[in-house]
Amino acid sequence: MTRLAGAGVSPGVGYGPVRRLIRRVPVPPEDACHDGDAAAERARAEAVLERVAADLEARGGEAGGVAKEILFAQAMMARDPDLAASIRELIDGGRSAARAIYDSFAVFREAVARAGGYLAERATDLDDVRDRALLLLQGADGAGAPPPDGNGAGGPYVLVARDLAPADAAVLPPGSVAAFVLEEGGPTSHTAILARAMGVPAVVACRGATRVPEGTAVLVDGTLGEVRVAPSPAEVAAAGERAGRRAARRAASRGPGMTADGRRVALLANIGAPRDVEAAAGCGAEGVGLYRTEFLYLDRRERPPVAEQLGVYREALRAFPGGRVVVRTLDAGADKPLPFLPAVAHEPNPALGRRGLRLLREYPEILHEQLAALAGAAAGAEARLEVMAPMVATVAEAEWFVRACRAAGLPSAGIMIEVPSAALRAGDLARTVDFFSVGTNDLAQYTFAADRELGALHATLDPWHPALLDLIALVADAAARAGRECGVCGEAAADPVLACVLAGLGVSSLSMTPVALPEVRATLARHTFDQCRAAAAAARDAADAAAARSAARSKLPGFGDA
Amino acid sequence: MPERKVTIESEIGLHARPAATFVQTAAQAPIEVTVAKRGGEPVNAKSILSILALDVRQGDTIIIRAEGDGAEELLDRLAAIAAAP
Numbered sequence: 001m002t003r004l005a006g007a008g009v010s011p012g013v014g015y016g017p018v019r020r021l022i023r024r025v026p027v028p029p030e031d032a033c034h035d036g037d038a039a040a041e042r043a044r045a046e047a048v049l050e051r052v053a054a055d056l057e058a059r060g061g062e063a064g065g066v067a068k069e070i071l072f073a074q075a076m077m078a079r080d081p082d083l084a085a086s087i088r089e090l091i092d093g094g095r096s097a098a099r100a101i102y103d104s105f106a107v108f109r110e111a112v113a114r115a116g117g118y119l120a121e122r123a124t125d126l127d128d129v130r131d132r133a134l135l136l137l138q139g140a141d142g143a144g145a146p147p148p149d150g151n152g153a154g155g156p157y158v159l160v161a162r163d164l165a166p167a168d169a170a171v172l173p174p175g176s177v178a179a180f181v182l183e184e185g186g187p188t189s190h191t192a193i194l195a196r197a198m199g200v201p202a203v204v205a206c207r208g209a210t211r212v213p214e215g216t217a218v219l220v221d222g223t224l225g226e227v228r229v230a231p232s233p234a235e236v237a238a239a240g241e242r243a244g245r246r247a248a249r250r251a252a253s254r255g256p257g258m259t260a261d262g263r264r265v266a267l268l269a270n271i272g273a274p275r276d277v278e279a280a281a282g283c284g285a286e287g288v289g290l291y292r293t294e295f296l297y298l299d300r301r302e303r304p305p306v307a308e309q310l311g312v313y314r315e316a317l318r319a320f321p322g323g324r325v326v327v328r329t330l331d332a333g334a335d336k337p338l339p340f341l342p343a344v345a346h347e348p349n350p351a352l353g354r355r356g357l358r359l360l361r362e363y364p365e366i367l368h369e370q371l372a373a374l375a376g377a378a379a380g381a382e383a384r385l386e387v388m389a390p391m392v393a394t395v396a397e398a399e400w401f402v403r404a405c406r407a408a409g410l411p412s413a414g415i416m417i418e419v420p421s422a423a424l425r426a427g428d429l430a431r432t433v434d435f436f437s438v439g440t441n442d443l444a445q446y447t448f449a450a451d452r453e454l455g456a457l458h459a460t461l462d463p464w465h466p467a468l469l470d471l472i473a474l475v476a477d478a479a480a481r482a483g484r485e486c487g488v489c490g491e492a493a494a495d496p497v498l499a500c501v502l503a504g505l506g507v508s509s510l511s512m513t514p515v516a517l518p519e520v521r522a523t524l525a526r527h528t529f530d531q532c533r534a535a536a537a538a539a540r541d542a543a544d545a546a547a548a549r550s551a552a553r554s555k556l557p558g559f560g561d562a
Numbered sequence: 563m564p565e566r567k568v569t570i571e572s573e574i575g576l577h578a579r580p581a582a583t584f585v586q587t588a589a590q591a592p593i594e595v596t597v598a599k600r601g602g603e604p605v606n607a608k609s610i611l612s613i614l615a616l617d618v619r620q621g622d623t624i625i626i627r628a629e630g631d632g633a634e635e636l637l638d639r640l641a642a643i644a645a646a647p
Contacts (some may be wrong), residue, residue: 037591077610080610080612081608083611108611337583345647346643
């Protein structure tokens, strides 16, 4: 039995045969011709490309975030007018739709691949669009295209790949995949985030995974970051029991989040649209710890009316009577241009540019309207509404935001801690604001000077890194001294082991993708606050992320049989 | 034909998000718009693939041309997107 080690990025156990994600899209023969009806053939080609575009957009819209941006760019490629013209011309010359599509993509592919670098990546995107179109033409279902549907006879499989594009992860039919195992990728990679959102166990950065032969049974533990190749029946049974115990614990874990000895850690949900509210409540969230409000603003010609915003906020408040809903004000930047603002000048580094609160200070009317809508929604609500600003670096910025909230009549005004300067001077900020919420994804990006958007740097952005844990400890301590709440709302909170460490650092609430809530709740409930503190101290004593992870786990006995 | 000459200052050239914004803006206009590198053949400004393949880099000068209703305003907007550092 071989055991492969990687990073567990999405909890749970999956068992099944390996399906390696290697696309087999047959190349249409060079002499493939249609039967003479060029108009019908053109219509077929146009229809499949439109279906591919619409499908990419639909999946992107569903997935949201970064996946959406990538998939929308691919949809633009599928709808490209010059590509369409080339396909039409080739079909008029007698070629089949499949071959015309194949040849037309090849022309553009060659042109973009020649430039290398960034454009070479676009060539991969382009291939992906082409393959989806060809598979559709050959009668394959669009969604079932590259990875097969595991709901059929073979049952769920373990998807093994070098890396997995968000487009591929986003098109997997629910229930198809028992687990993801990726040779590359990191804990904050898009696939890790998507896997957690899908509730599929996942192990990334797993060396040797793609050398496991197709069809080999593997046992994947997404909590421990372990892959066992060809496990014995006893091991599978034991893992199944373990998973069953975990599931039972998850199911049994109800009520507010707390450690075994009763220290409260509020468990909240990250949401980004009204449709997420129900899922959050269904997973037992005590409220919303991060309501991203960008959906109200993007793709609009005019600013969203106050009345419309008010309705959206009120809906979220209604779902959590007695709980709390933390709304983040608009977080836009040069990478998310808003049509109703004067064209934002291109910025070479949007992550370091005029974004978040900085942008709102330039266009205060946007913030004032949003705060007015929030104040309106808060009036008479049974849930507590709290408001926080993104991308705050200085006390002056925080003061400006708090004044605006007070002027609008909002009693609780906090800030995201995403910038190292804010973490380092959290003591000053704690005197100004009502609460902190640490955004670990951006805090990691700025701490390690590693762009979140660059796949090659994902491994650098490990939330387990002691540098990040030190900053969070600083923030939590400053908050505690000032009697303020300090939450964490990054993906770090969704890792059950890391959640214990964060609790041990003194974090008072954890906000995460809703599907991760039950596992985190159950894990916290099995450990005392002292154990969490010991795990946090051990992690901070380590020199790197991997050592921190294993040091923390050694202090958490509840993971022994996890 | 109305045109704008723009020298690209952005480090990544007319690629990635600037290219997407440029093409989306052009595609919304009901008139034809082209982009050419100095001395090169014009390509369709509404085609993301043609724009990417044009491979406009920092320091390159492009000529954007359009004719018809709203051409001047459209050219101003496209030039602003392309000229952004």
